[in-house]
Amino acid sequence: MIVVLGGSGYVGSSIVNLLASRGKEVRVLSRKDCNYYDPASLGDAIGNADFVINAAGYTGRPNVDACELHKHECLMGNAVLPGVVKEVCATKKLPWIQISSGCIYTGTRDDGTGFTELDPPNFSFRYNNCSFYSGTKALGEEVLADAEDCYILRLRIPFENLDNPRNYLTKLLRYQRLLRATNSLTFLDEFAESCLHCAENRPETGIYNVTNTGYVTTDEVVERLKTHGITDKEFQFFDSEEEFMQTAAKAARSNCVMNNQKAIAAGFPLSEVHEALDKAMANWMPEAAATGAK
Numbered sequence: 001m002i003v004v005l006g007g008s009g010y011v012g013s014s015i016v017n018l019l020a021s022r023g024k025e026v027r028v029l030s031r032k033d034c035n036y037y038d039p040a041s042l043g044d045a046i047g048n049a050d051f052v053i054n055a056a057g058y059t060g061r062p063n064v065d066a067c068e069l070h071k072h073e074c075l076m077g078n079a080v081l082p083g084v085v086k087e088v089c090a091t092k093k094l095p096w097i098q099i100s101s102g103c104i105y106t107g108t109r110d111d112g113t114g115f116t117e118l119d120p121p122n123f124s125f126r127y128n129n130c131s132f133y134s135g136t137k138a139l140g141e142e143v144l145a146d147a148e149d150c151y152i153l154r155l156r157i158p159f160e161n162l163d164n165p166r167n168y169l170t171k172l173l174r175y176q177r178l179l180r181a182t183n184s185l186t187f188l189d190e191f192a193e194s195c196l197h198c199a200e201n202r203p204e205t206g207i208y209n210v211t212n213t214g215y216v217t218t219d220e221v222v223e224r225l226k227t228h229g230i231t232d233k234e235f236q237f238f239d240s241e242e243e244f245m246q247t248a249a250k251a252a253r254s255n256c257v258m259n260n261q262k263a264i265a266a267g268f269p270l271s272e273v274h275e276a277l278d279k280a281m282a283n284w285m286p287e288a289a290a291t292g293a294k
């Protein structure tokens with residue numbers, strides 16, 4: 001049985017739905033069920049699982065700006081909780097997944113290529129340049145440096161075919177003005193498939209950049225939304241990142257390029273990013289229809 005902490009959330013519910021649709025026995029854990037910060041209580045709640053996925057964490061709503069105001073929850077959920085799950089899974093000898101984020105990087109490597117799993121995070125408290133959210137996600141990975149039998153899967157700006165306030169495509173459609181940026185992205189369906197791949201096929205444990213191959217600019221994504229007939233909106237853009245920071249954001253954002261070669265070599269089902277965007281956009285489901293669709 002696979003136990004999913006935070007299975008009620010945006011990412012967790014996508015994973016739970018996929019596992020259930022593939023006939024896997026899956027159980028959702030919530031903060032209501034036990035004390036996440038007491039290893040004995042969490043261990044009892046995890047019970048007789050044979051695989052654990054930690055999709056619980058604090059992300060802030062509507063976006064990571066909220067983490068600047070809720071630092072305690074953010075630190076506990078993103079940096080302390082992974083350490084408790086590590087302890088419980090080590091005691092029970094369980095393999096498990098921690099959902100991390102590509103937002104612990106900014107930009108590209110000096111040679112213009114994407115960050116690999118060997119590159120230390122450069123958008124973290126250690127660099128003193130990050131949002132509170134990104135800092136806590138980088139700390140969460142540090143806490144797991146010595147974790148056994150653990151997959152640290154880095155998700156990066158999720159998108160999918162279902163219109164949802166957490167979906168990057170929905171965000172681009174709804175924000176009044178857009179920041180011009182270059183990013184690697186993650187098709188949520190393929191991220192969920194990647195979790196299943198880890199649980200079923202048990203590739204080597206460790207950190208994986210679970211992003212679609214390559215990167216895209218904001219302009220490319222909005223042009224594609226038009227090509228697919230999802231919108232005919234005339235998008236407005238910020239003149240600069242400074243203007244974005246002054247008028248629309250409380251915390252600096254990570255925009256970055258990631259290298260997914262390690263994940264591809266380990267058999268993770270990740271397509272090229274433009275192809276993945278086309279798959280999501282070709283099946284676009286507006287919010288009213290998307291509610292309860294998965």
Ligand SMILES: NC(=O)c1ccc[n+]([C@@H]2O[C@H](COP(=O)([O-])OP(=O)(O)OC[C@H]3O[C@@H](n4cnc5c(N)ncnc54)[C@H](OP(=O)(O)O)[C@@H]3O)[C@@H](O)[C@H]2O)c1
Pocket residue numbers: 005006007008009010011012029030031032036055056057058059060073074076077078081099100101102137155156157158166
């Ligand atoms: N969404 C993204 O863009 C994105 C991108 C990269 C990585 N991630 C990572 O993916 C994971 C899930 O994110 P999500 O977008 O699915 O978030 P979400 O929709 O807010 O769901 C997270 C779930 O975690 C539980 N939770 C909320 N606050 C918590 C706290 N302070 N401590 C412990 N548990 C808490 C809640 O479940 P219960 O109320 O049932 O306990 C919630 O449903 C997080 O680790 C996040 O950092 C997300």
Ligand SMILES: Cc1cn([C@H]2C[C@H](O)[C@@H](COP(=O)(O)OP(=O)(O)O[C@H]3O[C@@H](C)[C@H](O)[C@@H](O)[C@H]3O)O2)c(=O)[nH]c1=O
Pocket residue numbers: 059062063064065101102103155156157158171175176177178179180181248249253254255
């Ligand atoms: C607020 C805002 C953001 N943006 C841009 C900045 C970013 O490139 C992109 C996403 O920014 P936000 O929506 O603020 O999302 P965010 O920064 O909260 O998104 C992050 O959520 C975390 C939980 C994940 O770990 C990250 O991987 C990422 O998905 O949208 C605009 O273009 N206009 C806006 O008004």
